[in-house]
Amino acid sequence: MIQNYIKIARRNLLMNKTFSVINIVGLAISLASFILIALYVTDELRYDQHHKYADRIYRINSDLVIGGTDLHLATSSDPMGPTLKAEYPEVEEFVRFYNSSGGRLIKKKEQFIHESKIAYADSTLFRVFTIPLVAGETSNALNKPNTVVISESVAKRYFGTVDVVGKSIETNNAKESPYKITAVFEDMPRTSHFQFDFIFSMHNVNYPWNSFLSHNFHTYVLLADGTNVASFDRNFAQVIQKHILPQARQLMDINSMEDFERSGNRIHYSLMPLQDIHLHSDRYPELGVNGDVQYVRIFSFIAIFVLLLAYVNFMNLSTARSATRAKEVGVRKVLGSKKKWLVTQFLTESMLMVCLAFFLAIALAALFLNYFNSIAGKELAFTDLFSPSFLSLLLLFTLLVGGLAGIYPALVLSRFKPVSVLKGKIDGGFRRSKFRSSLVVFQFLTSVVLVAGTMVVYQQINFIQNKKVGFDKEHVLVVKGTQALGANAESFRHSVSQLQDVQSSSFARFLPVANSDRNDNAFSKDPVMNESNSFNAQRWDIDYDYIPTLAMEILQGRNFSRAYGSDSTGILINESAAKVLGYANPIGQKVYMPYDDGQSIAYTVVGVVKNFHFESLRQQVGPLLMRLGNNRSAAAFRVSSNNLQQFIGQVEEEWKARSPALPFSYHFLDESFDAMYRVEQQVGKLAISFSFLAVFIACLGLFGLTTFIVEQRIKEIGIRKVLGASISGILVMISKDFVRLVLIAIVIGTPLTWWAMNKWLEDFAYRIDIEWWMFAVAGLLAVIIALTTVSYQAIRAATANPVNSLRDE
Structure with missing residues (x-):
């Protein structure tokens, strides 16, 4: 059968x-x-499901509101992990990552290679995360200074084998001893929210340890099986009272956390499940690019x-x-x-x-x-x-x-x-089949939603890429790792600045794009900091030429100048910082930055810089203070060359003349800016691809329904033709039912799309307004597609010989 x-x-x-x-x-x-x-x-x-204890690993997040500035950090203080393990039995183990130093130059034979996938970690790393080894043992990895564990691919790339335990690697820092390799681990899975090739011992981090007020470590804890996470989160209030408040009192005049919070400030910590980080975390700084x-x-x-x-x-x-x-x-x-x-x-x-x-x-x-x-x-x-x-x-x-x-x-x-x-x-017939009519409405409802949604996504991406962000990101060449040149860094910058195509140059450790250095500090309006006069802000160290090189605008006062010796204690602030300070004219006013010893240094405001976006357009521009500094980790050059390849070759020659063993690494600022919105660009491409497929599939459905209705009404069409009906009249007769259904789909789809895309745009602090024409274009496109699809079968039926239609076999 x-x-x-x-x-x-x-x-x-x-x-x-x-x-x-x-x-x-x-x-x-x-x-x-x-x-x-x-x-x-x-x-x-x-993501991160490959770890044995994935369901019991949590990251400590920090939420700080100080002086009106709101920080959502993926990091916490260096003593947070050890304190939790020592005082709470629910914490079986902790591990910290520190990677704020950026990349490192690692020596291979006579050359140095810039490696970006590096971090420092505690020796407890392998007790928390499942990172299989191909050589060495976890028991003694990273437990001493000047030790390092490396990935399998790095071992093969540098030594040609994984049998490298006991060998050493060198960095470009002559003051550092060689690092002894204690283990080789399997390359980290692609579905890991962090990807490292070199993990150095935490003992080698040069850091002012035991400060609960600085948040620079990614800290993970392994909780005991059965721990109630919501209940454990409440323990952070005790940690704040017992450990953070005493240190805060050394810097500011604060009586209690209640007074601190009544002033609108807040310090809050929470645990985030490891498996939620990739998709649910948009904090700063992340260890990788999250989804x-x-x-x-x-x-x-x-x-x-x-x-x-x-x-x-x-x-x-x-x-x-x-x-x-x-x-x-x-x-x-x-x-x-x-x-x-x-x-x-x-x-x-x-x-x-x-x-x-x-x-x-x-x-x-x-x-x-x-x-x-x-x-x-x-x-x-x-x-x-x-x-x-x-x-x-x-x-x-x-x-x-x-x-x-x-x-x-x-x-x-x-x-x-x-x-x-x-x-x-x-x-039965087409017009009497509510179910079949509903299917047509559903088809074109989906098409309208996808087409209109795609237009909104592309308009937002176009808005981001063309919005005035407060600086000129075009034609800025950034050469990375210039601090490795040592005393030759200044001569390199000077020589490149003399090239015909260079308009200005600056040492630029801090740049207004993702993956650049950041530095958060607490400031106050008065010498003695308290809960009412303090605020948190970015603090960047720049040189005299940073502002003109990035083409930023001074709204009040002036830029740093070599003519003023007092500028060593001068400071530039942005509009957001000026708003936080609350002065009608901030020029000449004092801003104080406390140090760990309880003392503070006074800076005089010499200029106000127009707000520029130094983070994603998903976020509001926060307060920023810039002081004179000598950070040579990168150099920026504003260029006007029509032949960029030739110009880059000239810059590389100047680099190699000073240090042929060091790698020459560069990028353009606009490329880094675009990379901040790569996810949105990918979403746009995917959306338009699947919108096209949806429209195509809907057309196939209309083709089928048109065939169905023509077959049902073939004798009616023949009789109408015999009685003198025109081809256009028959075409309208067949098409009007479909156009009516498409119009119903447009009426339903328009508010649905408007609501969905408004929800998506809420993630952006700076966004477009959804315009009526986007829905008009999507609806008109749906009608045109429907008419085009229907017309083929309708014209075929209208032009057929009525004799054949009326014959009854």
Whole structure:
């Protein structure tokens, strides 16, 4: 019996090649899209799950509000971890990472290589995180100064083998002793929120230890099994009273934390689950580039809707063929075929098409995997696509949904009355089928939402890239690691500045882009700091030429000048800092910065800089104070060259003339700025790709419904033509029902899209206003697409010979 069902199903598919191809291809495209998005989502969801104690590892987050400045940090103080372990038995272990020093220059033979994936960590690292070793032992790794553990790939790159335990590596710092390699670990999985190749001993960090008021360490704790995290979080209040308040009193006049908080200030700590960091943390500074759970949800919905669109088409195209199957059903029923046999027959045909679409979808997903990786910023491999577990679940899901999609056409076809169908008549019609009309509305509702949403995303990205950010990011070359030149750093900058294409230059450790150095400090308006006069702000050390090199604007006062010897205690502030200080004219006013010994240094405000965005446009511009300093970790050059490659070659020559062993590393400031919004750019590309697919699949559905209605009304069209109806009149008659449904989709989709995109834009402190024309364009596009799709079948029916339409066999 089953063999017979399959044979008949195969014959029907071959006999109706056009419908079969459209159905299978439409299903395959939607399934391929679903597969790729499913790979993306599962990859995002499995971050940090490879650690043995992943469900018991938490990071300590810090939330500080001081003087109106609000900081949400992924870091905490250096004694926080040791204190929690010593005083609370729920903490089995802790580990800290310190990586604020940026990259390091590591010596390989006679050359130095700039390595950026470095950190310092406690010897407890391997007791908290699961990082398998390929050489060495965890018991003595990092427990002494001048020790280091390295990744397997680094060991092979520097030494050609992993058997390097006991060997040493050198940095460019002549004052440092060589670091002894105590272990080699497997390369960290791609699905880890931190990626390190070199992990140095925490004993080598030059830091003012035991300060609860400085937050520069990523601290993780391993809690005992069964610990109530919500209850444990309340212990931080005790830590603040016992340890932080006494240190705070040394710097400011503060009676109690209650007084501190009544002044609008706040210090709060909380535990964040390790497995939530990648998708749910947008704090500063992160150890890597995190994802966003919002985008995971968005693409999950897109995947589901694209798949639903395809199955809606499947039902529409299947029922569109009902007129051609009417006599077959009638004959089968007259010969005694039962309804369940007919349902089984049509379900077999549906499942056969679904299975063919499944295998085609796998091939399409494999074919477009590299393209998907390029626009999604992923490194998904073919092994991910063809893993037995993923394929099994996908096949089971496909068969399940395929069965659900096929049951409706099967029931529709099997319920035809023999007397009616043997005359070639089918009860009901398109206009009377609310279910079928709802499917069309759903198809174009999804299309309108995706098209309008994509336009909003692209408008926001365009706004970000073209917004005036308070500095000129174009044509600024940044040369990294200039501090490695030592005494030659100044001569390098001077020589490059003499090149014809250089307009100005500056040593620039701090830059207004992501992944640049940052430095938070507490300041006060008075010599004695208290809860009412203190505020927190960024403190950058710059030189005399920083402001003109970055093309920033001085609104009040002046820039630092070599003509003023007093500028060593001068300070520039931005508009946000001026607002926090509250002075009508801040020029000449004093700002005080306390030190750990309880003393403070007074700075005089010499100028107010127009606000510039030094973080993402997702955040408001915070207060910033800039003082004169000599930080030579990077040099910035404003250039006007038309031949940048030639200019870069000249700069590299100046570098090599001073230190041929040191690597020459550079980037342009606008590239770093664009990198801050790479996730949004990837979302835009993905959105437009899947919007196109959704529209294409919706067109297939309309094609099927048009075929269905034309077949139902073929005799009506013939009679109208005999009575003198024009082709345009028949075209309008057939098209108006579809246009009405598309207009309903637009009416429903417009407020839905407006609400969804407003929620997305809430993440940006600076954002566009959603304009009416975005929805008008999306709606007009939907109407045009619908009319274009319908017109083909409508014109074909309108131009057909009415004699053929009216013939009754």
